[in-house]
Amino acid sequence: MTVALEELRTLRDTGRLAAGYPRVAALLAELTDTADRPDAETADELRRCGGLLARLRPQDVLAHHPDTPVATVAVTGHSGTAQLTDPLVAELARHGLLPRLVTGDHGAYLRDLTDPDSPLRRCGPQLTLCVLGADAVHDELRAPWTVADAEQAWHRLLDRLHAVAAAHHADGTGALVLTTLPLPRRLTHQIVDQQQRALLGAVWRECNARLLRLTAEHPALTVVDLDPLVGESGPATDPRLALYARSALSPAILSALAREAVHVLRARQGLTKKCLVLDLDNTLWDGVLGDDGPDGIACGATLRGEPYAALQRVAKQLAAQGVLLAVSSKNDPGPVAGVLRDHPDMTLRADDFVSVQAGWQPKDAALRDIAGRLGIAADALVFADDTAAERALVRHRVPGAAVVPLGREPARHVDRLLADGWFDTPTVTDDDRHRVRHYRAAADRSRLREAGGSYEQYLRELGIELDISPPRRHELHRMSQLSLRTNQFNLTGERVPPERMAALCADPRQLPLAVRVRDRYGDSGLVGAVLARRDGAALHIDNFFLSCRVLARGVEHGCVSALLAHARDRGLSAVGARHRATRSNGRTRGFYPSLGFVPRATDTGEETHYRHDLAEIPGPPGHLSVRADFEGDTDAC
Known part of the structure; x- marks a missing residue:
């Protein structure tokens, strides 16, 4: 049991959970700052914390802390959504939001999302999440069925989802999140004709692509592609939950979906971060510059350097879309400037950074200095560092700044950096792409x-x-x-x-x-x-x-x-x-x-x-x- 879960249980058992709610976000942040723990274990702990928090009544928290930001989230789907509650509550609480969940009736997503008088529409949610799985197509098939039957069922589903998106666009509130439909093996392998099985895969992917393209027509709509989540988090379904609880997706995928949905909500509420602050030693390169010298560090196309080169390439990709890059490193400024200028393997150069804080001041002070120079709030910063003590210092002394835990395995650094979608935004604008240029002009x-x-x-x-x-x-x-x-x-x-x-x-x-x-x-x-x-x-x-x-x-x-x-x-x-x-x-x-x-x-x-x-x-x-x-x-x- 983690410290976070143990403290939450103590607060609950002593009747102090509502009064202690401001402590929850920090506890859950500490829980996720476990760079070397398997992601599945962290997700399981978050779900357990969410189970404790789900029993809280929002009005009890607000009685103690009336300024707590409340997130009203409506949840519906073609099948059961009960397994989504705990991870969704945990993800909302982790980002400092007090969850107010309104859940639709089993399988009634069309009524929930198109009827203006439905409870889900009347509650004025900031986020509406509709969970779909392969059963949304499969339940319409009658044995024996063909690939053509599956394609027709898919087209009927797409027509319904067009109507859902149109209704939300007309008079809905907040963001609407749909999901693509994973294609499970238990469905494909009911087709023994291997050519027809391949055709089913093609039809399924083409229809998912049409679903993803709905976002171009409806600005309030986000479609979460479940394929990357399945590839990273495990099986799409759990056969026992699918049959006995009518849950179309596995607990692991529902946890990943909860995280993605809260990214959407954060972006639409203006909580997008603006600046990525990177450590240098064992973060952007392997080695310690002060000990190993410029020739002893590695960040190029070698077995030792490739994970660090990969992180630099991702940072440069983010910067091209408007994310500001900065450095906070405990190193002498001269050698750092030399590496950024001259090292042949560096992808990032001095001009890629809007601020380079190399010195020996505490990193919380360095981050506040970076925010001050850029004219942004400290809670607009994301800090990525491989040292647990530095991360803990920033987490406690720079409230609101996001902290990315980079562990002992550098091959996981990119996944850690991208895990929480801190820089997600509904749309990247031309101004975003020119943001570094604007800050250079500000320096002038x-x-x-x-x-x-x-x-x-x-x-x-x-x-x-x-x-x-x-x-x-x-x-x-x-x-x-x-x-x-x-x-x-x-x-x-x-x-x-x-x-x-x-x-x-x-x-x-x-x-x-x-x-x-x-x-x-x-x-x-x-x-x-x-x-x-x-x-x-x-x-x-x-x-x-x-x-x-x-x-x-x-x-x-x-x-x-x-x-x-x-x-x-x-x-x-x-x-x-x-x-x-x-x-x-x-x-x-x-x-x-x-x-x-x-x-x-x-x-x-x-x-x-x-x-x-x-x-x-x-x-x-x-x-x-x-x-x-x-x-x-x-x-x-």
Whole structure:
């Protein structure tokens, strides 16, 4: 029994589990920080912890800790889903979420997902998970059956799933997760004609491919491909559970599916990590640089070096999709710089990293320094290290940072790094691909700021150009992504998934505006959005969010100034706005009052409504060049 499971049992047995819930995420993180334990053992321990936590009532936890984030998850499927509850509860709790599970009736997934009055639709889930197995096709076959019969059954299932996705797109909430259907041997080998057996495999894979392609039509839909999970975690089914419990998938696959489903939820709630911080010795290369010297380390195409070269290639692949790379290493800076510059076997070079912290300070301090230099929160970091003591230090002193346990076997480093999908995002945008370039430009700006002179002079020398207009169609995913990832300057803290952003843009009452910025050091691209709407003779700002990389340059003031001027020029009577306090946006509390907005006397609690009567409109900051077009071009949504 692990320490985590033992402590959870003690909390339960003493009636303190609800009061001690904030401790749960850390306990489960420690449980998964077992680099050299078999994954199956860790999954089994997580399931057992989930079984304890599943008995908790959310209201009991909230009575002690009202700010605990709650994740409402609806679960349904063609067959039984009871075996999914424990791993799903554990995965949600591991990521600091309080699970509220709503489970559909056995085999009633079509009603659950298409009837607006079904309990699963009425609960407004942030995530809906529909579990499918081969029985969704096989149950429609009558012996004797042919490959053609199986293909027709598959097509009927695809038609139903099209209807499910369409219903969710029309008026569903949150993300919808479907799964592909593994093809079990007990089905293929009922066909003794080997040519027909091969044809069944082809039909099955073609239909799974059609299911996966549904995601291109429905932004709220994710289809988890079970083939990689089966290949890594074991058999797709357990014959006893399949017959006696009507569970289409084995416990191992359900545990893996629970993990993947929570990755989807995290990504859609803006919990995607931004920066991968890597150790060097025995992480990016084999050996200790200080002891072995540059010639004694290995990271090339040799038996000794290949696992480390593989990790470097994966890190470079992640960086190409917008993941920032940094180094935290206890080494002298000079030799590290030399290896990054000159070592012939290195895949990663100095230019691949936005920060290299080589020195002898504690690694928790190094991580906080990296976050500060990048202007991101420390909980946006993922730390990968082969030393258990360093991982424990970071886990306890940098709350919220993810920790990747790299063990004694370097061949498993890549799997460990990718196991938790920390960088998963609904869509990779052009801005993601150019993120390193943006941070390089930020470093140039920092050097200009440090060159001396007043801050006002620095802003004038930047030559900031601000462009505000309705978004173009290709920019909707980026606007949604900003709402998911922006915390410090998000005036309501609300998230806007891609499908809702598209609906806002299609509504003639709405006035969504994209905020773009460039300066002498380059184009920062689309960095923010104002979500406004027309409300009779007034305009109302429902939300405003702006990337932290352009804060404190007057951009936020320039945006609202332009919107106020637009409302006045259109003869409107006022502009309303809303601010909702969150744990991260405290610095924005006085933003609207600083521009002449007056709070309404009826406001109470964390949400404040403001009104600007347009009598005196503040001009944009003098160092900004503002272009505002509230009509948009022909490509605007």
